[in-house]
Amino acid sequence: MTGVKICGIRDVQTMALCARLRVDWVGFVFCETSPRVVMADQASRLHDSAPSAQENGPLRVGLFVKADDRSIEQVLKAVPLDILQIYDTADRALEIQSRFGRPVWRACGIASRADLPTDPQMSGYVIEAPKQAQDSRPGGLGRTFDWSLTQNWASPSFWMLAGGLTPQNVRNAIQESQAPAVDVSSGVESSPGYKSAELIEKFVANARKGLDLTSNLS
Numbered sequence: 001m002t003g004v005k006i007c008g009i010r011d012v013q014t015m016a017l018c019a020r021l022r023v024d025w026v027g028f029v030f031c032e033t034s035p036r037v038v039m040a041d042q043a044s045r046l047h048d049s050a051p052s053a054q055e056n057g058p059l060r061v062g063l064f065v066k067a068d069d070r071s072i073e074q075v076l077k078a079v080p081l082d083i084l085q086i087y088d089t090a091d092r093a094l095e096i097q098s099r100f101g102r103p104v105w106r107a108c109g110i111a112s113r114a115d116l117p118t119d120p121q122m123s124g125y126v127i128e129a130p131k132q133a134q135d136s137r138p139g140g141l142g143r144t145f146d147w148s149l150t151q152n153w154a155s156p157s158f159w160m161l162a163g164g165l166t167p168q169n170v171r172n173a174i175q176e177s178q179a180p181a182v183d184v185s186s187g188v189e190s191s192p193g194y195k196s197a198e199l200i201e202k203f204v205a206n207a208r209k210g211l212d213l214t215s216n217l218s
């Protein structure tokens with residue numbers, strides 16, 4: 001079954017919904033320029049509000065953009081994140097992985113197949129649309145890219161597809177990209193930073209039907 005990550009969680013109701021729907025990962029955004037930003041204490045309350053991963057709840061992922069060790073440390077003191085999603089160079093992402101002793105997924109913007117990562121030392125990759133010069137942040141922009149770029153990709157480690165996914169396009173995205181997992185933020189919101197329970201339910205249902213070509217889109 002296709003893995004599902006819902007990113008940019010800011011309220012306990014959405015945490016509870018994700019746990020009920022057996023979403024695999026939830027993401028907390030520690031990026032000040034994002035409408036989904038949370039502070040460490042808020043993330044801690046959200047973390048504690050739903051069943052833990054050991055209790056079959058979703059794994060908690062923290063997103064960091066060009067963060068220094070001190071800011072990551074400060075968050076980890078308050079919230080025992082399971083995975084770090086890092087927007088930075090390949091070397092810095094590997095450094096964070098060894099320094100903090102937990103899995104790191106490096107986010108990679110892909111404009112051509114030559115951009116696909118090759119390093120098997122990285123725990124995982126989030127494959128998404130490339131950043132553009134005018135962007136105020138590297139993700140959460142609802143922008144898609146050419147999903148066929150990952151077809152037949154012998155990925156060096158685990159990966160997931162992100163960028164502009166919605167309940168309407170997620171099945172096509174899975175079929176075209178052959179992604180084992182998908183990640184969504186703005187596509188399940190009623191306005192920037194506000195998650196919609198209805199859109200999350202549809203997204204999860206459609207993602208899990210991702211490889212079933214015979215059933216109808218709803």
Ligand SMILES: O=C(O)c1ccccc1N[C@@H]1O[C@H](COP(=O)(O)O)[C@@H](O)[C@H]1O
Binds near residue numbers: 137143
């Ligand atoms: O969600 C954000 O605001 C964000 C900020 C900074 C870096 C990444 C961010 N989100 C991640 O971007 C991708 C795609 O998001 P979208 O579905 O296109 O809105 C995804 O990994 C989000 O988790």
